[in-house]
Amino acid sequence: MNGPERITLAMTGASGAQYGLRLLDCLVQEEREVHFLISKAAQLVMATETDVALPSKPQAMQQFLSEYTGAAPGQIRVYAKEDWMAPPASGSSAPAAMVVVPCSTGTLSAIASGACNNLIERAADVALKERRPLILVPREAPYSSIHLENMLKLSNLGATILPASPGFYHQPQTLDDLVDFVVARILNCLQIPQDLLPRWGEHHNGSHD
Known part of the structure; x- marks a missing residue:
């Protein structure tokens, strides 16, 4: 099996709930074990942006x-x-990788400062201290200098900053195509197989001298 078998997936209160839900679906299809964390703000955003109404209690949400x-x-x-x-709260048993998608700038700041005020922040702190893959997917525009400084700090600490910035070279026809572009990039960073998006040059038929 390529890529990590166990992954922590966190969703926080930035726009882009579709990215987190689609990634969850793909991880399940790839038979990965997912430890799911979500903030109250993310649940509010999800209710605003999608037709998914998550139960509030963890056990009911899991079902x-x-x-x-x-x-x-x-x-x-x-x-x-x-x-x-x-x-996810302990380096001795946390999953091998973590993705925060979408990642609010508040969560970005908390992770950069090592706040650990909730399980999402603690899980990210564990990923950093254990030198495990940590992928943060911010969705904000424009970025302030504070946001950029936090991203640079986290990048220097080993995190991957992967903004929710879909490309258009694959000629997307639907909103789902745009969502899949970002999710495919996340899966590529995790080294998990995906067929959502061909890699650059995969289908190139140009002539060769």
């Missing part, structure tokens, strides 16, 4: 997401924001 994605029993595990006994 809902498992049915929504067709996950196997135990494949998706949902934890409350202050569940300090959850595996």
Whole structure:
């Protein structure tokens, strides 16, 4: 199996709930175990941007997401924001990689400062200290100098900053195509197989001298 078998997926309160939901679906299809974390702000954004109405309690949310994605029993595990006994909170048992998508600038700032005020921030802190892949997908425009300084700091610490900036060279026809572009880039960074987007040059038929 290419890429990590266990992944922490966190969603915070920036626009772009579709990216997180699509990534969750793809990870389930690739038979990965997903430890799912979500902020209250992200739940509000999701209700605004999609027709997905998540239950508020972790156990009910876990059952809902498992049915929504067709996950196997135990494949998706949902934890409350202050569940300090959850595996993502400790370097000894945390998943091998973490993605925060979408990543709000508030979460970006908290991770950059090592705040650890909730499980999302602590899980990201664990990923950094254990030198494990941490992919942050901010969605903001324009970026302030504070945002850029936090991104540079985290990049220097080993995190991957992957803005939700879809390309157009694949000639997208729908909004789903734009979402898939970003999700494909995340999966590529995780080294998980994906067929959402061909890699650059894969289907190039140009002549060769």
